[in-house]
Amino acid sequence: MTTVLAPQTGIPLNPVTPLSAPFWDGCADGELRYQRCTDCGTANFTPTDLCRGCTSRGLEWRVSAGLGTVYSWTVVHRPVTPAFTTPYAVAIVDLDEGYRMLTNLIGIDADAVREGLRVRVDHHGVGGERVLPYFRPQFAPPTTGD
Amino acid sequence: MAPGSHPYRGVAIAGVHNTAQARALPGHTSLSITVDAVHGALADAGLTLDDVDGVSAADLSARLIHDLRVGPAWRGTQYGLGMIAEAAAAIAAGMCDVAVVASGEAGVYTERAATAPWTRPENEFVIPWGLFTAAEFALIARRHMIEYGTTEDQLAVVAATIRNNGHVNPDAVYHGRGPYTPADIRASRPIADPFRLLDCAITSEGGCALVLTAADRAPDLPHAPVYLLGMASDCLGPAYQHPPAYDLAGRRAGQPSAGLVGQRAADRAFRTAGLSRADVDVLELYDPFSFEVIRQLEAFGFCAPGEGGPFVADGHIAPDGNHPVTTDGGLLSYSHAGSNPQMLQRAIRAVQQVRGTCASTQIPGARVALASAGGSGALFSQVALFGTERP
Numbered sequence: 001m002t003t004v005l006a007p008q009t010g011i012p013l014n015p016v017t018p019l020s021a022p023f024w025d026g027c028a029d030g031e032l033r034y035q036r037c038t039d040c041g042t043a044n045f046t047p048t049d050l051c052r053g054c055t056s057r058g059l060e061w062r063v064s065a066g067l068g069t070v071y072s073w074t075v076v077h078r079p080v081t082p083a084f085t086t087p088y089a090v091a092i093v094d095l096d097e098g099y100r101m102l103t104n105l106i107g108i109d110a111d112a113v114r115e116g117l118r119v120r121v122d123h124h125g126v127g128g129e130r131v132l133p134y135f136r137p138q139f140a141p142p143t144t145g146d
Numbered sequence: 147m148a149p150g151s152h153p154y155r156g157v158a159i160a161g162v163h164n165t166a167q168a169r170a171l172p173g174h175t176s177l178s179i180t181v182d183a184v185h186g187a188l189a190d191a192g193l194t195l196d197d198v199d200g201v202s203a204a205d206l207s208a209r210l211i212h213d214l215r216v217g218p219a220w221r222g223t224q225y226g227l228g229m230i231a232e233a234a235a236a237i238a239a240g241m242c243d244v245a246v247v248a249s250g251e252a253g254v255y256t257e258r259a260a261t262a263p264w265t266r267p268e269n270e271f272v273i274p275w276g277l278f279t280a281a282e283f284a285l286i287a288r289r290h291m292i293e294y295g296t297t298e299d300q301l302a303v304v305a306a307t308i309r310n311n312g313h314v315n316p317d318a319v320y321h322g323r324g325p326y327t328p329a330d331i332r333a334s335r336p337i338a339d340p341f342r343l344l345d346c347a348i349t350s351e352g353g354c355a356l357v358l359t360a361a362d363r364a365p366d367l368p369h370a371p372v373y374l375l376g377m378a379s380d381c382l383g384p385a386y387q388h389p390p391a392y393d394l395a396g397r398r399a400g401q402p403s404a405g406l407v408g409q410r411a412a413d414r415a416f417r418t419a420g421l422s423r424a425d426v427d428v429l430e431l432y433d434p435f436s437f438e439v440i441r442q443l444e445a446f447g448f449c450a451p452g453e454g455g456p457f458v459a460d461g462h463i464a465p466d467g468n469h470p471v472t473t474d475g476g477l478l479s480y481s482h483a484g485s486n487p488q489m490l491q492r493a494i495r496a497v498q499q500v501r502g503t504c505a506s507t508q509i510p511g512a513r514v515a516l517a518s519a520g521g522s523g524a525l526f527s528q529v530a531l532f533g534t535e536r537p
Contacts, residue, residue: 071289090277
């Protein structure tokens with residue numbers, strides 16, 4: 001049996017901080033934001049007050065095109081807490097701007113995820129005011145067992 | 147290293163002890179089971195609380211110094227295998243004479259519908275994605291499978307081997323649960339693929355402790371001393387806050403990435419010990435998940451990167467193989483009593499192996515044992531070497 005992966009609702013969230021607020025505000029507006037260093041150009045994520053490329057404090061928020069590639073993933077069948085519906089697919093996605101995010105994949109069969117899969121951001125509200133940047137296949141979903 | 151210059155030459159491991167380990171230890175708290183472990187290790191060393199002037203017990207250090215009334219005393223601040231090296235360095239530097247290194251957990255894991263509390267991240271960019279320790283480590287294992295073709299069958303060989311060591315260990319929480327074949331591992335329910343239930347550490351409660359003394363006291367003690375021959379650790383960042391990526395690396399060229407975390411530490415531990423990989427008789431590898439054993443065999447230099455899967459499938463890690471691993475059943479079967487005890491317990495088993503006192507799966511003639519802790523999914527690794535010969 002295959003399962004098309006879907007967003008969650010009512011999951012645990014941790015408070016937004018002053019450092020991360022611009023990112024979460026962007027999600028609420030349908031934007032995927034990251035910090036770019038004005039000195040060395042490094043794309044930084046998660047939010048930081050120092051560039052991880054050169055330690056500069058010259059960071060500006062940019063909007064990502066929201067396109068990337070699956071670097072690694074795991075389909076979870078035993079949820080971390082009962083608040084999560086299984087299965088869900090945790091993934092590391094390499095964004096085209098040169099940074100990396102943890103996310104969940106949606107809109108694809110759990111068995112069809114592959115390394116190198118092209119994905120695009122797909123924001124979904126998960127309860128309260130929080131909107132999360134899920135990722136789904138950029139192109140037509142592959143069929144199971146391809 | 148020149149004779150007499152070894153950093154831990156003046157330090158002996160005089161006592162070790164594990165309390166009873168169980169899925170639950172009703173009536174115990176983390177403090178009470180840790181104190182039981184302290185008493186047990188001191189008895190093993192032929193010493194008493196009156197002899198102790200150093201305590202390392204992570205966040206319980208100061209409380210133990212106060213409640214056991216062993217102060218004023220040296221207080222350790224490290225965790226895992228770093229506790230042992232820190233205590234040994236303190237003795238070598240003249241900061242104390244008898245140090246107790248202890249850890250224990252009980253009564254912590256009560257909400258069984260969720261994964262164990264020490265496996266659940268709290269970071270705002272991690273928690274909404276449903277990660278826990280198994281998923282973190284699965285992301286590294288998956289990448290290894292992509293890069294090198296490592297198979298779930300090879301992972302299952304690791305889990306079956308170590309769980310069978312626990313099956314025959316009367317002290318293991320899962321004593322008598324086997325024996326297992328790799329097919330049994332593959333038939334267990336999926337958790338976070340490629341990991342199935344039997345690829346993952348158990349959860350349990352228990353305490354453990356070691357006693358270190360100045361080596362000049364060793365002739366008066368009941369057991370022949372065991373020596374810390376080398377120890378080092380590697381860290382690539384805070385655990386469970388950033389994507390656990392196989393290729394995560396720092397700025398220095400040529401240094402290992404997260405997939406090989408521990409390589410630098412192993413090189414340094416062997417250099418301090420003046421030993422080579424071939425000198426190691428038994429590897430008490432940290433085994434939170436089956437794949438981590440394959441990864442550590444590569445990172446620590448017992449086989450080349452990418453060769454760990456075929457290496458374990460060829461029988462090297464069996465008790466009668468040339469690299470027997472995790473002989474008490476490890477975290478997969480012996481015990482996984484919280485975040486810190488499980489790491490110290492690899493060292494305790496290593497000491498028991500070179501003493502020759504293991505009740506099960508004693509490796510005949512073992513004189514040098516490697517213990518490890520930490521793992522790629524948590525972005526750190528610790529390596530320690532123990533032996534019977536004074537360095």
